Amino acid sequence: MSVEVACDESGFSGSNLLDPVSPLITHASIDLDVPTAADLIAVLRSRRRGEYKSSQLLRREQRPALEWLLTTLRGHAHVHVIDKTTYVAARVFELFTEEPSYGAGTSLGTDHSAAALALRPHTEFLTAFTDLTRTKRVRLMDHAAVDRFFATMPPDLPLSRARVEEVMQRLIDEDPSIPPPLEPLVPALAETLLFWSAGQRSVAVVHDEQSALTRGRVARLGAFLAETIQPPPLLSFTQVDSKHDPRVQVADLLAGIARHLTQHPADPRTTGLLDPYLNRQPTGWRL
Incomplete structure (x- = not known):
């Protein structure tokens, strides 16, 4: 038994982790199939010309589209937030x-x-x-x-x-047993796998191209999780150009929305729509 999820992040700034201007990283994942994600993107684009970005969805006049997206994704998305x-x-x-x-x-x-x-x-x-x-x-x-x-x-x-x-x-000495100390996307990927696997299935990950998630790091993370949990949480890991995968585009929108709204909470209704997607791990951000 397995599931395929598409992922993207927002707020990643390399090793500059103490920049007060960008205090959070959000790692979003969705389990939509390609046609469903493409239809979702098409609906959003029908509301305006050109490509949709999370910053545009966050404008006041786009609030109905934002609320529609968060409602539509309910049960099909997860966001890991790191302070x-x-x-x-x-x-x-x-x-x-x-x-x-x-x-x-x-x-x-x-x-x-x-x-x-x-x-x-x-x-x-x-x-x-x-x-x-x-x-x-x-x-x-x-x-x-x-x-x-x-x-x-x-x-x-x-x-x-x-x-x-x-x-x-x-x-x-590049001891492979030690994870990179300044790469928060590695534990973010781990939490994504733990959420979607739920101790019952393996997860195939399609991820936006991200230099922090090297083949070696992902393989070692997968091996560590397999030693701890069965079935192994990580089934496969593929990096793609988000321009060619509407699922990653949806994950990108959700990651950007979650990062902004967590840093700058909007009205209670919108915050309430986002809250079910956010994880509650100790190193994650709490509203």
């Missing part, structure tokens, strides 16, 4: 206080939400953490970055320099 700062704060604990795994940042991992919430205001420390863990093309330990990390660390954190340097060396 980027909370994600970064939780990564400190997931990397340096436990064995890193592809379950980190998901409902299968340790709930660090309370500790992450307490750490959120320490912007200088979180910036030092992101600087430290950017290890792409790095082959030697950056001891100055480690120094900055400990110099800005709140005094009550139970972190040792030996442990931090051990994990950092594994990252530098």
